Amino acid sequence: MNEQMNIEVDAATTHTPVLIVGGGYAGTAAALFLAQNGVRAIAVDRHDGPSVQGRARGVNQRTMELYRTLGIHKEVEALSAPFAGDAGVARCATLAGAWDWLFDPEPDSRLATVSPSTFVMADQNTVEPVLTRRARELGAIIERGTVAEHIEVGENGATATLRRLDDGTSRRVRCDYLIAADGYASGIRDLLGIRRVGTTAVQDWVSIVFDADLDDLVERRALFWIVLNEELGFASLTTTARPGRWSIGVTYDPATTPLSSFDAEKCAAIIRAALGDPEREVGIVDVTPWQQAVGVADRYRQGCAFLVGDAAHVWPPAGAMGANSGIQDAHNLAWKLAAVLDGRADPGLLDTYEDERRPVALALADLTVRRQAARFGGGLDDDVDDIVCTFGQRYRSAAILGGAAEVPFAGAVADVAEPGARMPHRWIDEEQRTSILDLTGSRFVLATVADTDELEPAMGPHDVLVQRVGRDVLPADAVVALIRPDGYVAWLADEAQADAESVRKAVERVMSIR
The missing domain is CATH 3.50.50.60 (FAD/NAD(P)-binding domain)
Incomplete structure (x- = not known):
C-alpha cells in the first residue's frame, strides 16, 4: 500500500x-x-x-x-477510590440550603450476570x-x-x-x-x-476547578449537584479525584460575557454563590471553556x-x-x-x-x-x-454474517449468541474469574459446544481460539459462534457447518475476503 x-x-x-x-x-x-x-x-x-x-x-x-x-x-x-461515597444527583438553590434528590438509584440486579465488569467512577x-x-x-x-x-x-x-x-x-x-x-x-x-x-452548539460553558474545604456543607456526596438560584441561574458542581478539589460549571454567553472576564474574583464569586457562603475561602486552580453540543x-x-x-x-x-x-x-x-x-x-x-x-x-x-x-x-x-444502551448496541454490516436484529438497539441485551450483538458474558473459569469476553481483544474466538478436536486445525493466517462453552450461551439450533476481536458475534453455525474449513471461510467473509 x-x-x-x-x-x-x-x-x-x-x-x-x-x-x-x-x-x-x-x-x-x-x-x-x-x-x-x-x-x-x-x-x-x-x-x-x-x-x-x-x-x-x-x-x-x-x-x-x-x-x-x-x-x-x-x-x-x-x-475509583476517591469517588467511593458518590451516588445520586441532588438539586438545590445553594449547597448550604436544602437538597432535593432527583436521582438516587438502587444497584441494578442485572449487572451481576450481564458483564464481568463494574461501572467505575x-x-x-x-x-x-x-x-x-x-x-x-x-x-x-x-x-x-x-x-x-x-x-x-x-x-x-x-x-x-x-x-x-x-x-x-x-x-x-x-x-x-x-x-x-x-x-x-x-x-x-x-x-x-x-x-x-445536528445542532452544532447548544450552550457555552466555563468549568472552574477550585480548592475548598466543604466538609461542613457536604454530609453526603452526590455524583453532581444541580444548583439553581437567581444569582447564578444554573450551575453544576462535581467532586474530583483529589480531596478538597471541586469543579463547577456555569453557562455563559460569549457575545456578552467574554471569557477573559472570568478572573479569580469573578470565579470566586460564582463558587460562593453556589455554596451559599459569601465568606468561604476558595482557591482557583483552572478555568476552561467548553461547548455542550449535539x-x-x-x-x-x-x-x-x-x-x-x-x-x-x-x-x-x-x-x-x-x-x-x-x-x-x-x-x-x-x-x-x-x-x-x-x-x-x-x-x-x-x-x-x-x-x-x-x-x-x-x-x-x-x-x-x-x-x-x-x-x-x-x-x-x-x-x-x-443496560440496553451499554450492552444492547447491535451492528449490521458486511462484517456480520446473518442476523436481522433491530439496530442499533433492540429491546433487550442478547442473552444468547446473536449475529451483530455483543457476545453474552459467561464465566469459562469461575475460579480464575475468566469471562468468554476476556479471550477477545486481538483475535477471533470460536465458542462451541461441539467436539473441539475437529475445529483445531490452523485456519490460514487467522488467529482463532477455540473455546468450549455451555449450551446455554448458544441458540438451540447452533453449535458454534464466531466472535470477533471486539467481542461481537459475527456468525453462527449448526452442526453441519461445525468444521475448520467452514470457520475459515466465515472468517474470510467477515474480513471482506470473498
Missing part, C-alpha cells in the same frame, strides 16, 4: 502505519488498541499531559470489558496515564507537546509535519492511515470537508482518514456515553486496521467501521439529549435503559 500513495513524499519523510492526531481518551485508546493488535502507531497531542479538568468520569462496563483484555482493569478500578486525567503507559509498553509511540501541521490526505495515505512545541523542531511523517481524534472542533474533519449533522459527522471516513470520539460525535454528558463511545469507536476501528495492514483482511473491511458505529452515535445523541432535558427539568427520562 505504501508504494501506491498518491501524495508527494521525499527521503526526509519517515513512515508509520497509522498516525493519530489527538491524545485525549479516544486518541490514546486508538494507539492502545492498535498496539494490542500489533500495530505500532504514532499518536501526537499538543498538550504536555492530561488536563487538570476531571472531564469524563464514568467508565462504563463495556469499556471496562475492553480494559480487561489488556490487563489494566484492576488499575482503573483502583482509581474515575477522572479522565487519572485514567489517561494508565492507557498511555500500557500503550507504550505494547509499542505505541505517544508524543505529548507535539502538533500535526500541513496535513495532506489522499486515498492511499497521508502526510503531516510533526512539530515539537518546546523547541520548535519538526519532521515529516507519512502514514497509510490517519485517525482524527482531535476533538469537537476537529480541524481534520473540516479539512476533509465532512459536515456534522452533532454526528455525516460520514466517518474520507479516503485513508477516519474520525473517532468527539471528532465524530458530540452530545450532552447525561449517561456517561460520550467518552465511552469514543473508546469503543477506537476499539472497533483498531482491530480492522490491524487486519488490513498485515494482509489478513481486504481494505473493504474498513467501510464497516462507519456502518457499525455511526448508527449507534445517532441513537445515543437522541437519547442523551432527552435524558439531559428531563434531568435538568426536574425528573428523569425513565424510558432510557442504561
Whole structure:
C-alpha cells in the first residue's frame, strides 16, 4: 500500500502505519488498541499531559470489558477510590440550603450476570496515564507537546509535519492511515470537508476547578449537584479525584460575557454563590471553556482518514456515553486496521467501521439529549435503559454474517449468541474469574459446544481460539459462534457447518475476503 500513495513524499519523510492526531481518551485508546493488535502507531497531542479538568468520569462496563483484555482493569478500578461515597444527583438553590434528590438509584440486579465488569467512577486525567503507559509498553509511540501541521490526505495515505512545541523542531511523517481524534472542533474533519449533522452548539460553558474545604456543607456526596438560584441561574458542581478539589460549571454567553472576564474574583464569586457562603475561602486552580453540543459527522471516513470520539460525535454528558463511545469507536476501528495492514483482511473491511458505529452515535445523541432535558427539568427520562444502551448496541454490516436484529438497539441485551450483538458474558473459569469476553481483544474466538478436536486445525493466517462453552450461551439450533476481536458475534453455525474449513471461510467473509 505504501508504494501506491498518491501524495508527494521525499527521503526526509519517515513512515508509520497509522498516525493519530489527538491524545485525549479516544486518541490514546486508538494507539492502545492498535498496539494490542500489533500495530505500532504514532499518536501526537499538543498538550504536555492530561488536563487538570476531571472531564469524563464514568467508565462504563463495556469499556471496562475492553480494559480487561489488556490487563489494566484492576488499575482503573483502583482509581475509583476517591469517588467511593458518590451516588445520586441532588438539586438545590445553594449547597448550604436544602437538597432535593432527583436521582438516587438502587444497584441494578442485572449487572451481576450481564458483564464481568463494574461501572467505575474515575477522572479522565487519572485514567489517561494508565492507557498511555500500557500503550507504550505494547509499542505505541505517544508524543505529548507535539502538533500535526500541513496535513495532506489522499486515498492511499497521508502526510503531516510533526512539530515539537518546546523547541520548535519538526519532521515529516507519512502514514497509510490517519485517525482524527482531535476533538469537537476537529480541524481534520473540516479539512476533509465532512459536515456534522445536528445542532452544532447548544450552550457555552466555563468549568472552574477550585480548592475548598466543604466538609461542613457536604454530609453526603452526590455524583453532581444541580444548583439553581437567581444569582447564578444554573450551575453544576462535581467532586474530583483529589480531596478538597471541586469543579463547577456555569453557562455563559460569549457575545456578552467574554471569557477573559472570568478572573479569580469573578470565579470566586460564582463558587460562593453556589455554596451559599459569601465568606468561604476558595482557591482557583483552572478555568476552561467548553461547548455542550449535539452533532454526528455525516460520514466517518474520507479516503485513508477516519474520525473517532468527539471528532465524530458530540452530545450532552447525561449517561456517561460520550467518552465511552469514543473508546469503543477506537476499539472497533483498531482491530480492522490491524487486519488490513498485515494482509489478513481486504481494505473493504474498513467501510464497516462507519456502518457499525455511526448508527449507534445517532441513537445515543437522541437519547442523551432527552435524558439531559428531563434531568435538568426536574425528573428523569425513565424510558432510557442504561443496560440496553451499554450492552444492547447491535451492528449490521458486511462484517456480520446473518442476523436481522433491530439496530442499533433492540429491546433487550442478547442473552444468547446473536449475529451483530455483543457476545453474552459467561464465566469459562469461575475460579480464575475468566469471562468468554476476556479471550477477545486481538483475535477471533470460536465458542462451541461441539467436539473441539475437529475445529483445531490452523485456519490460514487467522488467529482463532477455540473455546468450549455451555449450551446455554448458544441458540438451540447452533453449535458454534464466531466472535470477533471486539467481542461481537459475527456468525453462527449448526452442526453441519461445525468444521475448520467452514470457520475459515466465515472468517474470510467477515474480513471482506470473498
